[in-house]
Amino acid sequence: MSTKSLEEVHQSVDVNNNLKGFRRILAFLGPAYMISVGYMDPGNWATDIAGGSQFGYALIWVLLMSNVMALLLQSLSARLGIVTQHDLAQASRETYSKYVNYALYFLAEIAIAACDLAEVLGMAIGINLLFGIPLMEGVLITVLDTFLLLFLINKGIRKMEAFIITLVAIIGFSFVFEMIFAQPELPKIVEGLIPSLPNSTALYIAIGIIGATVMPHNLYLHSSLVQTRKFNRDEKGIKQSLKYNFIDSTIALNLAFFVNAAILILAAATFHKNGHFEIAEIQDAHQLLAPLLGTEWAPILFAVALIAAGQSSTITGTLAGQIVMEGYLNLRIQPWVRRIITRLIAIVPAVIAILVFGEQVTGKLLLLSQVILSLQLGFAIIPLIHFVSDKNKMKGFHINRLTQVAAWLIATIIVSLNIKLVYDELTNWLQTSENPMVLWCTVVPIALGFLLLLIYIIIEPFISKAKKEIDNHSPHILQLDLEKTEAFAKLNIAIAVDFSSADEKAILHALSMGGTTARYTLIHSVETVGALFYGHSTGDHETGLDEEFLKNYQSRLVAKGYKVDIQLGFGKPAKAIAKIVNEGDFDLLIMGTHGHTGLKDVLLGTTVDSVRHRIHIPLFLVKE
Incomplete structure (x- = not known):
């Protein structure tokens, strides 16, 4: 069974076809627009209309904070897909146990169903507002866009991206005109960037905004869509792909921030300003736009943008459903069957809710769907952070310590807000329920179960890592293939030298290992100020001397019959040596160590430790 994510379009866009400059960047752009x-x-x-109508401009900072969170998390998701060639669901399946994966899959499906519910309702409302078609019929019409998705994906990922970008452009232009009609107050917009939460209702809406902005299914989707690009899998190619995909994410998500901010500002400038504080239904907002703004174009553009938003996001939602099912369960079914199942999971609760409670319930359903998305976020974010921090899994492209701290801070904020929300809601239900024992026997155990699952996925990778380190020291039976003992002499050995007394032992150990059939490379790093600033372009006296010393070592060894190359690095030795080793085709690095510890480590530095953590090949230390 294939393990490729979204196999129909996997590596279908070749970005190696002699593209240069801006055209090469354009070849990478696309996945983040589908995410946006x-x-x-x-x-x-x-959530934006509810926030703007009730609290004016006060929650704009939540949108900005959510956008920053989204940009970091989506860049981590893209990094996972680019480096490992696995999406988030596949990486989870490889890491966690079968039953934990079943639980994570169940939660991911709930999140996708909640997201699809919002998209179904949104499209149905837009159709109703623009064409007068009843809401129930509009919901049923949304089944048809499943076949549009099937048509688009068969045309190729670039055609699908073009279609999505066109819909995004429609949404963006619609709100440019809405802003012109609404004439918001700029000083109050700036004031809204200052964090504040007026009351507990604002917290509920703020969590909904976070859930609506930082969406869990997008993390699964992005890690898959970046794999549609085919590029050179060497270090340079991966770095370039990471860079261009970050540019893609930055542009696309800032455009999404503009749209979200425009909706909230429109609600604040139109409804809150005129005393309509309880506008939460999209239909009510649509009806009030014309009389409050004095133009018939405002509600028309509003409805057109709503349909475009629903249509575009439903495509990405169903793709995410396919990725989650195939990734967690390793189960591949016909794409059209998967997409119809996803759509039906969303349509059934929407139809039932409308039949039972009437069309006026749609606003509450939309808001609830976003809170559900927010509650599921932790179960997607925490595994993602663990994966992109793993040096082995990421093959040296793991995130640095600062990024890890920022990512964990975001996860802590989201999880803490969600725990508070769940606790407040459960407390309220228990206090107001006529039969609280039913809740104690059903809802409370489920909530506690998911809390334990969350704690488990937080600590499990740390426990596994510690266990592996312990296991590495346990007694075991060596399976030696003595016929292969001569193979090491054919390998490529790097030797770090610093023109001290430690060099002699390091070189002698290397020669004793490889003999005359191995190839050796002598590496030295120049640490002058010029080297730090100008790198290879530096031409100072010390660089010249160091190069002469290396050539002297080389000529003496070549005269003895050894195959020897030399390489100069520039700047901090740990970084320079690691860079040369990682870019070369070496099998072993040998370094001489002076054996100092304690205070001398502080004074002289610990190059060996730094190099050891940066390279991906064995390191052999020779003590002077």
Whole structure:
């Protein structure tokens, strides 16, 4: 069974076809635009309208904070897909136990169903507002866009991206005109960037905004879509792909931030300003736009943008459903069957809710769907942070310590807000329920179960890592293939030298290992100020001397019959040596060590330790 993510379009866009400059950047752009539509779907509209009408401009800072969170998390998701060639669901399946993966899959499906529910309702409302088609019929019409998705994906990922970008452009232009009509107050917009939460209702809406903005299914989707690009899998190619995909994410998500901010500002400038503080339904917002703004174009553009948002985000939602199922369960079914199942999971609760409670319930359903998304976020974010921090899994492209701290801070904020929300809601239900024992026997154990699951996925990778380190020291039976003992002499050995007394022992040990059939490379790093600033371009006296010393070592060894190359690095030795080793085709690095510890480590530095953590090949230390 294939393990490729979204096999129909996997590596279908070749970016190696002699493209240069801006054209090469354009070849990488696309995946983040498909992600961005999830950040401006109808669920966002519901939370933004509710926030703007009730609290004016006060929650704009939540949108900005959510956008910063989204940019970091989506860049981590893209990094995982680019480096490991596995999406987030596949990486989880390889890391966690079968039953934990079943639980994570169940939660991911709930999140996708909640997201799709918002998209179905949003499109149905837009159709109703623009064409007068009843809401129930509009919900049923949304089944048809499943076949549009099937048509688009068969045309190729670039055609699908072009379609999505067109819909995003429609949404963006619609709100440019809405802003012109609304004429918001700029000083109050700036004031709204200062963090504040007026009351507990604002917290509920703020969590909904976070859930609507930082969407869990987008993390699964992004780690898959970046794999549609085919590029050179060497270090340079991966770095370039990471860079261009970050540019893609920055542009696309800032556009999504503009749309979300525009919706909230429109609600603040139109409804809150005129005393309509309880506008949470999209239909009510649509009806009030014309009389409050004095133009018939405002509600028309509003409805057109809503349909475009629903249509674009439903495509990405169903793709995410396919990725989650194939990744967690390693189960591949016909794409059209998977997409119809995803759509039906969303349509059934929407139809039932409308039949039982009437059309006026749609606003509450939209807001609830976004809170559900936010509650599921921790179960997607925490595994993602663990994976991209793993040096082995990421093959040296793991995130640095500062990025790890920022990512864990974001996860802590989201999880803490969600725990508070769940606790407040459970407390309220228990206090107001006529039969609280039912809740104690059902809802409370489920909530505690998910809390334990969350704690488990936080600590499990740390426990596994510690266990592996312990296991590495346990007695075991060596399986030696003595016929292969001569193979080491054919390998490529790097030797770090610093023109001290430690060099002699390091070189002699290397020669004793490889003999005359191995190839050796002598590496030295120049640490002058010029080297730090100008690198290879430096031409100072010390660089010249160091190069002469290396050539002297080389000529003496070559005269003895050894194959020897030399390489100069520039700057801090740990970084320079690691860079040369990682870019070369070496099998072993040998370094001489002076054996100093304690205070001397502080004074002289610990190059050996730094190099050891940066390279991906064995390191052999020779003590002077």
